[in-house]
Amino acid sequence: MSELPLESLLEATLFGAGRSMAISELSESLGYDAEEMIDSLHSLRATLKRRRGGALQIAEIGDRWAIEVKPQIADHLPKEARTEIPQKLLKAAALIAYHQPMAQSRLVELLGQRAYDYVRELAQLGMVDRRKDGNTRRLITTRRFSESFGCPFTERKKVKAWFREQVQSSGMLDGMVGAEALLEEEDIDLTVQSTLPILEQAEE
Numbered sequence: 001m002s003e004l005p006l007e008s009l010l011e012a013t014l015f016g017a018g019r020s021m022a023i024s025e026l027s028e029s030l031g032y033d034a035e036e037m038i039d040s041l042h043s044l045r046a047t048l049k050r051r052r053g054g055a056l057q058i059a060e061i062g063d064r065w066a067i068e069v070k071p072q073i074a075d076h077l078p079k080e081a082r083t084e085i086p087q088k089l090l091k092a093a094a095l096i097a098y099h100q101p102m103a104q105s106r107l108v109e110l111l112g113q114r115a116y117d118y119v120r121e122l123a124q125l126g127m128v129d130r131r132k133d134g135n136t137r138r139l140i141t142t143r144r145f146s147e148s149f150g151c152p153f154t155e156r157k158k159v160k161a162w163f164r165e166q167v168q169s170s171g172m173l174d175g176m177v178g179a180e181a182l183l184e185e186e187d188i189d190l191t192v193q194s195t196l197p198i199l200e201q202a203e204e
Contacts, residue, residue: 006032006040007047011067015056020064022148041065061146061154067148089125091116096128096139096164097149100156105136 023034045058078151080127089158108115126144130137143154
């Protein structure tokens with residue numbers, strides 16, 4: 001064990017990793033038991049929240065934890081410092097999250113043949129999992145998707161329910177007939193680590 005406070009070790013470890021980490025992984029790496037780790041993570045989250053002018057926050061995603069840029073700060077980062085989902089992939093990502101598990105053939109019906117390219121690129125970004133199902137593929141979101149959108153869940157059904165709740169509470173579907181009308185805006189800039197920026201931008 002280090003002489004440094006566990007909070008400091010956790011902050012440095014999560015920041016340096018640049019990804020979410022499980023409690024078991026953190027415990028093994030830092031040499032503390034799971035209970036101590038959980039207590040310190042909650043303490044670190046409170047510390048970061050109180051830190052005046054701080055740009056970072058602790059996020060709990062399923063059973064994993066990560067340090068991320070606060071949404072209100074991420075919006076002001078220079079473009080080269082952001083992690084972005086290409087604009088052209090936004091509608092496909094949203095439709096998959098909203099309808100998952102979604103048949104790839106259905107996505108093609110909605111978006112045309114370019115949907116195949118969108119799915120391939122989303123899979124390469126680690127946002128979507130493609131599972132063979134007969135003559136098509138079933139598309140579902142991944143842990144990386146949850147991390148990117150600030151979703152606190154990773155289980156498919158919970159992610160779907162959370163995403164739908166966000167969409168409906170935003171009023172995005174008001175006056176729309178059917179889910180095919182979901183997210184029809186083309187010119188939307190999506191910045192990862194913002195809380196559902198799809199909706200914020202689409203309402204503008």
